[in-house]
Amino acid sequence: MAILQTRALNKRFGGLHVTNNVDLSLEAGEVHCLIGPNGAGKSTLFRLILGEHSPSSGQILFAGEDITALKSFQRIRRGMSVKFQVPGIFKALGVRQNLETAMQHHYPAASLHEEIDRLLEFLKLTGEARQLAGNLSHGQKQWLEIGMAISLKPKLLLLDEPTAGMSPDETYATGEMVRRLNADGMTVLAVEHDMAFVRQVADKVTVLHLGQVFAQGSIDDIVADERVAAIYLGQAHG
Amino acid sequence: MNALSRFFARLEGPQTIGRGPVFWTGFLIVLAGACAYPMFSDGYTVGNTVYFFTWVFMALGLSLIWGYGGSLSFGQTAFFGIAGYSYGVLTLNFGAAYGFTLVAVVIALVIAALAALLLGYFLFFGRISGVFLGIVTLSVTLVLERFMAQTAGPEWAIGKARLNGFNGMSNMPPLTIPWPGGDIVLYPDVQLYYVVLGLLVLVYLGLRILVNSAFGNVLVAIRENPERAEMLGYDIRKFQLGAFVIGAVLAGLSGVLYTSWGQYITPSSMGMTAAALPIVWVAVGGRSDLTATLIGTLVVLAAFQALTIHGAQYALVVMGFLLVLTVLLAPRGIILALAGFLGRLGKSKRGDA
Numbered sequence: 212m213a214i215l216q217t218r219a220l221n222k223r224f225g226g227l228h229v230t231n232n233v234d235l236s237l238e239a240g241e242v243h244c245l246i247g248p249n250g251a252g253k254s255t256l257f258r259l260i261l262g263e264h265s266p267s268s269g270q271i272l273f274a275g276e277d278i279t280a281l282k283s284f285q286r287i288r289r290g291m292s293v294k295f296q297v298p299g300i301f302k303a304l305g306v307r308q309n310l311e312t313a314m315q316h317h318y319p320a321a322s323l324h325e326e327i328d329r330l331l332e333f334l335k336l337t338g339e340a341r342q343l344a345g346n347l348s349h350g351q352k353q354w355l356e357i358g359m360a361i362s363l364k365p366k367l368l369l370l371d372e373p374t375a376g377m378s379p380d381e382t383y384a385t386g387e388m389v390r391r392l393n394a395d396g397m398t399v400l401a402v403e404h405d406m407a408f409v410r411q412v413a414d415k416v417t418v419l420h421l422g423q424v425f426a427q428g429s430i431d432d433i434v435a436d437e438r439v440a441a442i443y444l445g446q447a448h449g
Numbered sequence: 450m451n452a453l454s455r456f457f458a459r460l461e462g463p464q465t466i467g468r469g470p471v472f473w474t475g476f477l478i479v480l481a482g483a484c485a486y487p488m489f490s491d492g493y494t495v496g497n498t499v500y501f502f503t504w505v506f507m508a509l510g511l512s513l514i515w516g517y518g519g520s521l522s523f524g525q526t527a528f529f530g531i532a533g534y535s536y537g538v539l540t541l542n543f544g545a546a547y548g549f550t551l552v553a554v555v556i557a558l559v560i561a562a563l564a565a566l567l568l569g570y571f572l573f574f575g576r577i578s579g580v581f582l583g584i585v586t587l588s589v590t591l592v593l594e595r596f597m598a599q600t601a602g603p604e605w606a607i608g609k610a611r612l613n614g615f616n617g618m619s620n621m622p623p624l625t626i627p628w629p630g631g632d633i634v635l636y637p638d639v640q641l642y643y644v645v646l647g648l649l650v651l652v653y654l655g656l657r658i659l660v661n662s663a664f665g666n667v668l669v670a671i672r673e674n675p676e677r678a679e680m681l682g683y684d685i686r687k688f689q690l691g692a693f694v695i696g697a698v699l700a701g702l703s704g705v706l707y708t709s710w711g712q713y714i715t716p717s718s719m720g721m722t723a724a725a726l727p728i729v730w731v732a733v734g735g736r737s738d739l740t741a742t743l744i745g746t747l748v749v750l751a752a753f754q755a756l757t758i759h760g761a762q763y764a765l766v767v768m769g770f771l772l773v774l775t776v777l778l779a780p781r782g783i784i785l786a787l788a789g790f791l792g793r794l795g796k797s798k799r800g801d802a
Contacts, residue, residue, distance in 0.1 A: 261680070287682035299680070301673035308463050312666040313681050320455065356677075363682065 213272075214239040214367055214398050215260070220269035222255055229255045230266070231422035237367070242389060242399045244409045246433075247419035248443055253402045254296075256419065257371055260400075261293055262286050274366065292365035296372040296402075298352035302345030306336055306355060309344050313359040326362075334358045350381040357385070361392060368392065370401040374408050386411035406434075418442075460654060462661030464517070464669060466738050466788050483646055487639045496637040496710075501750045502645045503706040508730050508746040509656055509739060510699030516736030517660055518692040519672030520578065524586030525700040525727055527568075527593050530719035532561040532701030533708040534597070537618040541610035545622035545632070554624070554705050561701030562694050569693040573686045578675075590719045597716035617715030624709045637710045645706060652699065656739050659695075668692055722765065726753075729772045735782025745784045 215237040222230035229252050237243050245253050258264040260271060262283040271279045278286055287293075301309050310327045318326045331337045334354045339347060344355060353373065360368060370389070374382040382405060389412045393399055403409050409416060409430060416433045418426040420442050426433060433439055461468040467476070487495045507525050515521045535557035536550075543549050568589060572582060601614025612618060624635040624644070635641040659665055670678040671685045679685050708714045717723060734745015749771070756764035779786040 263676075282684075284679050284682050284684050287680055293680050295677070295680075299674055299677035301670050301677065303673055304669060305463055308666065312670045312678075315663045315666060316682070321451075359677075359681065 212239050212275075213237060214274055215400070216270075216272040217256075217260070218270040218272070220256070220259060220271065221267045222252075222259055222264060223267045229422050230259060233269075233419075233422070233424055235417060235424065237398060237400055238415075239366075239398050240393070240396065241414040242393050242401070242412045243415045243417065244413040244430075245400065245402045245417050245419060246404070246406075246409060247425070251419040251425075252422040253419055254371070255422075257293075257369065257402060260369065261291070287363065287365075290366035291369060292360040292363045292367070293369040294353075294356050294360045294371065294373055296375055298349070298356050300344045300352055300356050300359070302343065304344060305340070306342055306344050306347070307331070307340045309355060310358060310362060314362045317363060330358050330362055349376050350378065353377060353381075353385070357388070361397070365397065367398045367400065370399060370403070372402055372404065374403065374405050379407075382408055383411070456658065459658040459661040461657075462665075464660040464665050464738075465657050465740065466785070466792075467740055480650065484643075487642055492638045495639055495642050497754075499637055499642050499645050499710055500707075501747055501754075502642075502649055503703050503710055504727075504730070504750060505649060505703075505743060505746050506652060506706070507700040507703035507727055508734075508742050509652060510696030511727050511731045512736050512739055512742040513656060513660070513668075513699075514692050514696040516731065516738070516742065517665065517672065518668045518689060519675075520573075520689055520693070521580075521583045521728075522586045522693065522696065523583040523724055523728065524588070524590035525696065526719045526724045527586070527590035528561040528565055528697040528700040529704035529707070529723075530590070530593055530597070530714070530716070531564050531704070532557040533704035533714040533718065534612075534618065535560045536705045536708050537621045537714055538607045538610040540621045541618070542608040545625040545634075548625065548627035548632075550622060550625045550709070557705050558698050558701045561704070562698050565694045565697030566690070569690045569697075573689040573693070576686075587724060590724050591721065594716045594719040597719070615716060617713055617717075619713035621708065621712055623712060635709070641710065648702070648706075652702075653739060653743060660739065664688070664691070726768065729768050733771055733775045733783055735785025735788075737781065738785050738788075741782050741784035741788065745782060748784075 213236045215235070217233050217235045220230055220233045221228070233256060235256070245256070247253055255264065259266050262278075262281060266279065269279075270277060273286065273289060273291065278289065281289075301312065304312070307327060310330055311323070314323060314326060328337070331340050334357070336351060336355060336358070339351065344352065347355060353376070357373065373389075374385050377385065386408050389399055389401070393412075399412070401412070413430050416428065416430050417424060418433060418439050425442065426436055426439055486498070507529055511522065511525050536553050539553035539556060540550055543553070572585060577585060597612060598615045600612035601616070603611065605612040605614070610618065623637070624641065626633040626635065633640060635644055660668070667678060667683050667688050670681075671688060675685055704714070704718070707718070730746040730749045731742050733749050734743070735741030753764055753768060756767055760767075775783055
């Protein structure tokens with residue numbers, strides 16, 4: 212069953228056609244990676260799915276229902292969750308309070324703090340619980356935000372370059388976490404540049420180019436596709 | 450019982466400075482001092498202290514909206530004026546018998562809340578934020594000032610109450626508590642002092658609980674990163690509106706208490722100077738903390754009055770200078786910076802021992 216579907220989705224900014232008739236379909240339970248050169252329209256597609264932009268035309272379906280007209284927070288309440296590219300955390304608040312803010316309406320008050328402790332341990336942030344989130348290392352900030360995103364127990368987790376700025380070890384650990392979450396039944400859509408990460412986690416890869424779906428398939432299909440290599444090389448030379 | 454103890458546990462939390470026995474002992478000592486103070490002072494000075502206290506409600510409300518929620522309202526005086534004038538119109542028409550002044554307070558606060566609900570709806574649901582929010586709210590208070598200033602003619606009256614243009618309304622009855630054996634009239638003296646002090650303690654403690662609750666968590670989250678807060682599933686507009694209305698009611702409470710204290714209210718209470726001063730009090734003390742706001746407001750008000758007595762109009766210049774100095778040297782606020790310094794000092798001493 213498709214958990215997320217976009218139908219003939221278009222977004223124009225003035226004369227710029229940033230998202231061009233995109234039909235994307237995500238099966239429940241898969242890890243789907245969205246790749247493409249800079250300016251391919253990945254971020255815009257992400258923002259359309261999240262409701263931060265409204266499409267010029269087209270439809271977005273989530274769990275079979277049309278959510279095109281819903282606001283962001285309503286989409287989140289239906290079971291989406293997102294981790295932004297630049298760590299979207301509450302810097303002046305403590306690490307524990309960041310998680311409390313995310314989780315306070317999803318867990319009964321009596322067990323909230325146990326749940327937070329459990330999540331802190333999962334994120335390897337137990338020792339930093341009392342620190343201000345702004346004082347964490349970059350990788351820890353990324354993890355904290357991932358923690359906030361998954362604490363909502365979403366059906367669909369959206370990751371916008373989750374490993375940006377991470378060391379190779381941290382990237383690998385993040386990939387392992389994505390796989391574990393996926394094993395527990397979470398569907399994941401990730402925008403990612405790091406091909407090692409994509410290879411580590413992706414069941415399916417969609418290549419965007421100039422706002423359109425350019426190619427789709429398994430990671431091996433995509434890597435073997437000479438046209439895909441050409442658009443990336445074209446970008447590098449351009 | 451468990452829920453009740455959790456409720457009171459919210460008196461302390463990450464959103465407020467001061468915790469543990471030392472802080473609360475200090476709090477009780479200050480409160481006891483405040484209770485005993487009228488016995489060692491004269492009626493005029495006590496009345497003057499009441500005048501200082503009346504402004505603190507507006508400052509605490511601004512701290513909630515701006516310091517905690519991150520939305521700078523430059524027009525809290527609009528709600529101060531709306532509630533103050535409402536109290537005047539109601540009591541001049543219906544008098545003070547049968548405890549009506551207390552009913553008038555409630556109605557005046559409800560009117561201020563409705564005005565804030567209407568204005569706030571368009572502001573926050575229209576996604577107006579940052580400097581534009583400040584401009585719109587300032588405009589509202591200035592428009593109200595201009596409007597009230599031109600109501601001098603006899604045609605500007607609501608029932609028996611003449612609005613009186615720039616001279617403002619006066620001679621409304623002070624707050625009166627109905628009591629068997631004779632109403633208690635709260636003249637700006639010892640009786641009003643205790644009522645206002647009691648309200649101040651209630652509001653301060655109530656706000657401490659509020660900002661350390663789930664609502665407060667979301668409010669500061671919106672200040673830190675509105676996009677992230679919305680992407681946790683919160684309708685941030687409702688939280689912003691909620692804080693705005695609470696802040697407006699507190700500004701209205703200041704307005705009502707001020708009006709009943711001095712038995713007058715004028716349009717200049719909604720003017721440019723009046724609108725700017727709360728921002729100075731709150732910023733100088735430390736807008737993101739209730740205790741810092743409370744102390745800062747009282748200190749700045751007392752200093753301002755002392756300056757006014759000795760230097761007349763220079764006092765305003767000094768206020769402006771103080772604001773600039775705070776922004777440059779202690780952007781989080783002077784009281785808050787001091788509290789942080791004392792906290793670090795205490796920690797390092799314990800570390801040495």
